[in-house]
Amino acid sequence: MSAISHHAPDALLAAYASGNLGHPYALAVAAHISLCLDCRAAYEAHQAAGGAVLEGGGPAAMSAGRREALLAMLDAPRKPEPAFRPSGIFPGPIMQALNGQPPRWRSLGMGNRQCIxxxxxxGSSRLLYIAPGQAVPEHSHNGLELTLVLQGSFSDSTGRFGVGDLEVANDDLDHQPIADEGAPCICLAATDAPLRFSSLIPRLLQPIFRI
Structure with a gap:
């Protein structure tokens, strides 16, 4: 794996450690920290800090009904979730999202594909397969977009992103990612709102591809 140079912002790691990220972003961050030792260490530090805060806090008053409900919840049997191991280019969190199966790709045209x-x-999370030299249509964002590279690389106006890199794009960024030559670029993209495409054809196709 190439050296990772684009990391998850500390605020995202803190939100993930505290359980305050929606599923699409949580999946992207979980997959990133499974590949990035630096961000994994920062995440574990946030977990440790949160645990220290909880241990240092005083007891909280609880009504009898809420206490009984909590104890019943703790006593209820739970079926453990299966642990998914990495497979090929896909880390464990993504294999869990795929339910252990290979991606079911759907063509986007021009050699590009997606798997929602x-x-x-x-929001949404999807795998994108971008053929070498092909571009994603130019777009901006209605919210936040996280893009994690799993294979190959892409470049845009902010730089080059290789395997393990996480691009964080907000509503200030208007860009057109282009897959570099070599292996097809496969990445995980997570958004909380539809993209804003610059040209007409992508806008017309947007409801069909659910981007």
Whole structure:
């Protein structure tokens, strides 16, 4: 794996450690820290700090009904979630989102494909396959977009992103990612709102591809 030079911002790691990230972003951050030793260490530091805060806090008053509900929840049997191991270029968190199966690609045209992993009120997460030398249509954002590279690389106006790199694009960025030559660029993209495409054709196709 090439050296990772684009990392998750500390605020994202803190939100993930505290359980305050929606599923699409949580998946992207989980997959990134499974590849990035630096961000994994920062994440674990946030976990440790949160644990220290909880241990240092005093007892909280709780009504009898809420206490009984909490104890019942703790006593209820739970089926453990299966642990998914990395497979090929896909880290464990993405294999879990794929339910252990290979991606089911859908053509976007021009040699590009996508596999939607989730799409709901919290946003969407999808795998993108971009053929070498091909571009994603120019777009800006209605919110935040996280893009994690799993294979190959892409470049845009902010720089080059290789395997393990995480691009954080907000509503101030208007860009056109282009897959570099070599291996096809496969990445995970997470958004909380539809993209804003600059040209007409992508806008017309947007409802069909759910981007």
């Amino acid at each position: 992993l989730s799409a709901n009120r919290q």
